[in-house]
Each structure stands twice: as structure tokens, then as C-alpha cells.
Amino acid sequence: MQIFEVIELREFPYFLTVEVEEGELVKDVLTDFNTHKVFLLVDHDTKRIWTYNGQYSPLKLQIYGGILAGMLRTQLRLFYRVYPLNTYKKDDAFFQEILEKPLGEGRARSIEKTDFPKEQFERTVGDLIIHNPRFKTAIETLNSYPLPEDFTRVFIIIGGIIYSEEEVTESMLKELKTSMNVVKMGRLNNGFTFFDDRNYSMRLIIKDRAIQGIEFFVHDSDKIPALRIKTPVIFEEHLNKTGKIKDLIQGFQIPESISDVESSEKEN
Numbered sequence: 001m002q003i004f005e006v007i008e009l010r011e012f013p014y015f016l017t018v019e020v021e022e023g024e025l026v027k028d029v030l031t032d033f034n035t036h037k038v039f040l041l042v043d044h045d046t047k048r049i050w051t052y053n054g055q056y057s058p059l060k061l062q063i064y065g066g067i068l069a070g071m072l073r074t075q076l077r078l079f080y081r082v083y084p085l086n087t088y089k090k091d092d093a094f095f096q097e098i099l100e101k102p103l104g105e106g107r108a109r110s111i112e113k114t115d116f117p118k119e120q121f122e123r124t125v126g127d128l129i130i131h132n133p134r135f136k137t138a139i140e141t142l143n144s145y146p147l148p149e150d151f152t153r154v155f156i157i158i159g160g161i162i163y164s165e166e167e168v169t170e171s172m173l174k175e176l177k178t179s180m181n182v183v184k185m186g187r188l189n190n191g192f193t194f195f196d197d198r199n200y201s202m203r204l205i206i207k208d209r210a211i212q213g214i215e216f217f218v219h220d221s222d223k224i225p226a227l228r229i230k231t232p233v234i235f236e237e238h239l240n241k242t243g244k245i246k247d248l249i250q251g252f253q254i255p256e257s258i259s260d261v262e263s264s265e266k267e268n
Contacts, residue, residue: 001045002106003029004072006038006065008058013116015064017072020103027099038065040072041085042108043101049073050085050098055148059204066206071111089146133159138212139182142205151201151217158213161187198222 003026004017017040023029029039034054038061041050051069053062069082088095133141138158147153155164162185198218205212 001026001101001103002042002108003103004040004042004068004108004110006040006061006068008061008064013113015061015068016113016115017068017111019110023103025099025103026101029103030099038062040065040069041098042072042076042080042106043098044106044108047080049076049080049082051082052085059202062204063206068111071115072108075111075115076108084145087145090149133210133212135159135161141207141212142215145203145205148201148203148217150220152220154198154200154216154218155185156182156213156215157188161185 003020005020006015007018008015020029020039026041030052036056036058037054038057039052039054041052042048043050049069049072051065053065073080073082085095085098135158139156142156153165155162157163163182164185165180166183167180195216199222201217201219203215203217205215
């Protein structure tokens with residue numbers, strides 16, 4: 001197993017990798033001291049490249065890690081596949097198996113500045129697609145990632161629509177059973193949206209080079225009950241109603257006189 005750390009630069013190409021040579025096992029690198037870092041794990045036994053984003057790693061670094069993982073795959077002549085290690089919880093048996101794998105030499109090499117011709121860099125960044133995914137597919141993808149420990153997901157943004165979560169009681173017989181349902185809040189306006197009532201942590205989920213959704217979390221120690229969005233959302237279901245255009249035009253017309261039937265009803 002080879003491990004590469006994703007490094008951010010202040011100038012072009014703005015990011016690269018450095019091979020981690022300290023430690024004997026994977027668990028010596030993926031420690032609580034490195035929760036702000038992003039790593040790429042190259043498993044030569046299974047022909048897999050694992051991306052691992054530390055719990056407190058910056059969003060920009062996570063995006064860079066995804067691009068660099070694709071460049072590593074190209075370097076290895078596409079015989080390897082890229083998978084996110086964050087889809088597994090830390091106490092999962094498979095995750096623990098990865099942690100126990102020994103570090104060693106391999107044929108993967110660090111991505112350096114010379115690997116970034118400007119044209120190739122622009123094409124690589126352009127491979128990141130932003131579009132409106134299907135809601136059901138996006139939710140399934142988001143829920144396939146374990147929630148961060150000691151954090152609660154407050155709301156989700158998918159394709160410009162903001163959703164919240166509410167706890168619903170399923171059963172009260174014998175024992176109380178609840179589940180979290182996703183509730184549509186409305187469509188966000190173009191421009192800035194301010195979330196400054198809490199100290200939010202944001203997670204971006206990307207699959208097949210497309211953005212699936214953005215999640216906002218708060219730490220469990222944050223006891224502020226209110227959720228305030230400084231930019232109003234548009235409730236489309238309240239604004240849109242199917243009907244005939246002639247009925248709409250007629251509704252705006254002022255009648256020349258009131259019928260006798262309507263006048264008699266008012267007098268009664």
C-alpha cells in the first residue's frame with residue numbers, strides 16, 4: 001500500500017501529492033492528528049485507489065484530492081479504480097482491514113508540477129460537472145456516506161433546492177421508533193445565501209465527476225435551536241398552479257356591473 005498526501009500550493013498548479021514514507025501500517029497515517037488532511041491510498045493488491053478526507057479537511061482540498069486520484073489512475077494506465085474510503089464507518093470491519101495493511105513501495109509516483117501542462121490542467125478541472133441530479137439518486141448517494149461522529153445534519157442542498165430533516169414517529173408500541181425524513185423547504189434564489197446562526201460544517205458529495213449534493217452539519221454541542229436562512233427561499237408549489245390562460249386573464253378583468261343574483265345574495 002502506498003499513501004500520498006494532497007498538498008495545496010499558492011501558485012500553479014495549486015495542488016500536488018507527496019508520498020507518505022513514515023509509518024509501517026495505514027493506521028499510522030490515518031490518525032486523529034491528521035483529520036485536517038486528505039490522503040490517496042493506492043492498494044496494489046486490489047488495484048484500487050482510495051480517497052480519504054479527514055473529518056476537518058477543507059472542501060477545496062477534498063476537490064483537489066478527487067482530481068489527483070483521477071491523475072493517479074491515468075498514471076497507472078487505468079488498471080486501477082477510484083473509490084471513496086469515507087463511505088465506510090471507522091468501526092466497519094473493512095475499514096479496519098484497510099488500517100492494518102502495511103505500507104511499502106509501489107509503482108505509483110507522486111503527482112508533481114511537471115505533470116501539469118496548463119492545457120491538461122484546464123481540461124482536468126473542466127471534468128467536474130455541475131448539474132441537477134435526480135433527487136432520489138442523490139439522496140441515496142448522500143446517505144451511503146456515514147454521518148460524521150458528533151455531528152448532526154441540519155439541511156441539504158440538491159440542484160438548487162434546499163431540504164431539511166425532521167424526526168417522524170413510526171411506532172410507539174413496546175418501544176419508541178423514529179426515523180428522519182427529508183422535507184423540501186424551497187428553491188434558493190441566485191446569489192448569496194447566509195447561514196450565520198450556527199457554526200456550520202459543509203460536506204460536498206461528488207460521484208461520477210458530478211456534484212450530487214451539499215450537506216450542512218452542526219456539532220452536537222451546538223444547542224442553538226433556531227434555524228435561520230438570511231436569503232428567502234421560493235416555495236414553488238405555492239406559486240405554480242396548472243390552469244387555462246383565459247381563466248387567468250378573465251380573473252384580472254373588472255366586471256362592468258354586478259349581476260342581480262349576486263346583489264340579492266349580499267342584501268340577504
